[in-house]
Amino acid sequence: MARPEPVLRKGRLEAFSDGVLAIVITIMVLELKVPHEAELRALWPVLPVLLSYVLSFLYVGIYWNNHHHLVAAARRINGTIMWANLHLLFWLSLIPFVTGWMGENNFAPVPTAAYGVILLMSAVAYWILQRAILAIEPPDSALRRELAVDLKGMLSPALYLAAIVAAFVAPWIAGAVYFLVAAVWTVPDRRAERAIGARPDGEER
Amino acid sequence: MARPEPVLRKGRLEAFSDGVLAIVITIMVLELKVPHEAELRALWPVLPVLLSYVLSFLYVGIYWNNHHHLVAAARRINGTIMWANLHLLFWLSLIPFVTGWMGENNFAPVPTAAYGVILLMSAVAYWILQRAILAIEPPDSALRRELAVDLKGMLSPALYLAAIVAAFVAPWIAGAVYFLVAAVWTVPDRRAERAIGARPDGEER
Amino acid sequence: MARPEPVLRKGRLEAFSDGVLAIVITIMVLELKVPHEAELRALWPVLPVLLSYVLSFLYVGIYWNNHHHLVAAARRINGTIMWANLHLLFWLSLIPFVTGWMGENNFAPVPTAAYGVILLMSAVAYWILQRAILAIEPPDSALRRELAVDLKGMLSPALYLAAIVAAFVAPWIAGAVYFLVAAVWTVPDRRAERAIGARPDGEER
């Protein structure tokens, strides 16, 4: 009765997610096609691809960081969380594709909007994962209190939506919004950190 | 005498399997060739590849989930299990190849049948791995009782076989069967979950 | 005095090796170029590449298995072992290159010999790693006794050398030797397993 839902191991969920995120962040570099010429100007066409690589590296880094905090703060894992996590990884796995498309086309309208769509879907998937984790947290959970007011989580999808529309008018505005949201998120998620700190067994190494 | 067969560590088997599955699930995205045009219609030829990517992402996710449950429920690992596991990883590692072939050829008969062959061989390899794990479980093992009636495990290979034949008549029937079987399997394997719950030391994090 | 040499953590050496081996075994599948035609005969040119993929999958699997046993049996890790391990990973990382070269050229003499050279260098590197681990094992180490007579380890390099020479006369003899040695090694290394069993704290999960 005390364990109505089977409790699965967090370790492999973390290991698999770390693996997928590590590969996603690294294979994007394969889109940086090695130039055939040995001149400095051969790097010019690579520059927008490099810029989109920096942006996506930031985003995957942010997701890894926040994912790390969220799962560390979660007390239990079940089958729903497993699939919510795979759903998040699916959208994040498409980041290299839209990164390459946006970068190789010099931040053209359609690819820049497509990039925003993947960011939006990833944000939605992260929100679903949060809900799935909170659904089996006890009512007095510190994580529950901390995530009650999720300003950044609310605002980001709205900004992605605005950027998707802006991409068709002036793609560079969309790009600026993507960088701005990334800059805001680079600050680690103190709420989950605090939730870890609030647990009686919260001392971690 | 109490340990007639050497007991190996589950940790590295899980870590290596997680690594291979994480790479398999992620390199498939490399088959999504970045279009050179920046128009929305440039995504049209990518759509069947994307559809086959979604299907394969589901299957690798299902195998990771079930593998996770199965190995978590296993009490011991030996050399036979190690090789049965590598055999399973071999067939799963061919999924990106048939995914690309099926997607790039718009679900044509032969590639769609080939996709089913790899799914069939993976299912057989998973069944062998289950047998190898059960072979060294104690007679009263909860996992043994749970896996005694394996309806989904029995039905899937039969459906793959039917789909392989159907692919030569109407490939879209085969594709529908692949999606149907994936949908059925997305429900996590409660049997192994229950076996974990039934173990005296079953409390896991 | 009891710790004259700093003892480093086995965990990350295992994790890094697992990561590299998982990637090596998986990126080889990228050499299986997706055919543009949707006919069965389109698989014909892929067949030798697939055959060389099976061979290399076996070898990387064997190395992972034996590496797993060896490091599990080692009591301590130092800087020399770290570099001996990286040296082994270097040669194994070249396996995808020679696998592709041999497979795409239909087991032609030079690529088939080159494949043998990489197998030979990997075997030498594995031997060096064994020496480095034994160098800091205590004199009464079970691993030391088990590895004293290393028949398979002695014979394999001799067979690789013979195969390298044979490749220039009849490459298929070389291929057969590679498969034969792989078959012999597929039997797990019972010596290291026994060494684990012989340790007082040998009970592992």
Added chain:
Amino acid sequence: MARPEPVLRKGRLEAFSDGVLAIVITIMVLELKVPHEAELRALWPVLPVLLSYVLSFLYVGIYWNNHHHLVAAARRINGTIMWANLHLLFWLSLIPFVTGWMGENNFAPVPTAAYGVILLMSAVAYWILQRAILAIEPPDSALRRELAVDLKGMLSPALYLAAIVAAFVAPWIAGAVYFLVAAVWTVPDRRAERAIGARPDGEER
């Protein structure tokens, strides 16, 4: 009051870093394009790429080794360290790109200088990571004492700078400097090793 800064888990930082470094070290081999000819002379154009691969394998191995020591010696991890670590991984992830560029252009001036720039930025990022870790170490930390005089860490950036300039005059001097610095670093970082040894709970496996 005893825990003013939340303490995060070292495990996932290590796992993610190991994953990224394992992929960086392995995808470089994809730049070794499989020759279409089956003759020994077909390996000639591959030789400079292989040489640059050996060099980069050494550097990533050195960074993995030193990172391993540094993080093992660190007592605590916080958000700043997480981002300093991602910043280091960013520069290291660009190594495959400059490795391919330098190797395919036969160590031409501009790509050889670009290679040095990435090495320089990686060294700077490693130094920042060290500072971030030391910032939350206690005043009596053994790691703090050991890293006080960082001769190799000081000298390497200076040598990279010299090599970047030299690349425009005689690229092979730059290449020689890169190999020289790598040779010096191949000696493991005894300082962090000693810091682990000096900790009361320093006994590690």
